[in-house]
Amino acid sequence: MTAKILIAAAVAALVGGAAGAETIQVQMLNKGTQGAMVFEPSFVTAQVGDVIEFVATDKGHNVESIEGMLPEGAEAFESKMGEGYSLTVTAEGLYGVACKPHMMMGMVGLVLVGEPTNLDAVTAVAAEELRGKAKSRFEEDLAQVATVN
Numbered sequence: 001m002t003a004k005i006l007i008a009a010a011v012a013a014l015v016g017g018a019a020g021a022e023t024i025q026v027q028m029l030n031k032g033t034q035g036a037m038v039f040e041p042s043f044v045t046a047q048v049g050d051v052i053e054f055v056a057t058d059k060g061h062n063v064e065s066i067e068g069m070l071p072e073g074a075e076a077f078e079s080k081m082g083e084g085y086s087l088t089v090t091a092e093g094l095y096g097v098a099c100k101p102h103m104m105m106g107m108v109g110l111v112l113v114g115e116p117t118n119l120d121a122v123t124a125v126a127a128e129e130l131r132g133k134a135k136s137r138f139e140e141d142l143a144q145v146a147t148v149n
Contacts, residue, residue: 021049028054028061028099037102039109043141045148046113052087061099068125069096071118093117106133110141112148
């Protein structure tokens with residue numbers, strides 16, 4: 001009997017955790033409040049298990065992880081062009097994202113899940129790899145991390 005009770009409690013905890021997950025929408029836009037070619041919002045906060053739903057509001061965009069800008073244990077991802085994408089965040093830390101064809105135009109974003117466990121790595125990649133509008137927009141998003149924690 002004890003094993004059955006423990007299994008039932010574990011299942012209830014898992015189901016309860018999934019039921020508490022939030023869905024956060026991010027639109028992929030040709031023009032938004034920050035100008036042309038943006039994720040809106042470009043900075044979001046979430047908890048492990050939440051779903052970040054990237055909505056293909058305007059066509060011609062995708063979303064993908066930026067190399068070196070994922071927390072340990074999170075898997076790289078890339079959506080198809082012109083399609084939405086649902087990302088279930090599985091690890092605490094920062095997730096850097098970009099639209100491949102519009103990255104140099106500044107179409108980048110940042111998802112903070114729990115604590116920014118990989119802040120130093122993400123900051124280093126941003127400083128070394130990003131240029132122009134992508135770099136300035138990403139720096140704005142990174143500045144928001146300090147206001148959350």
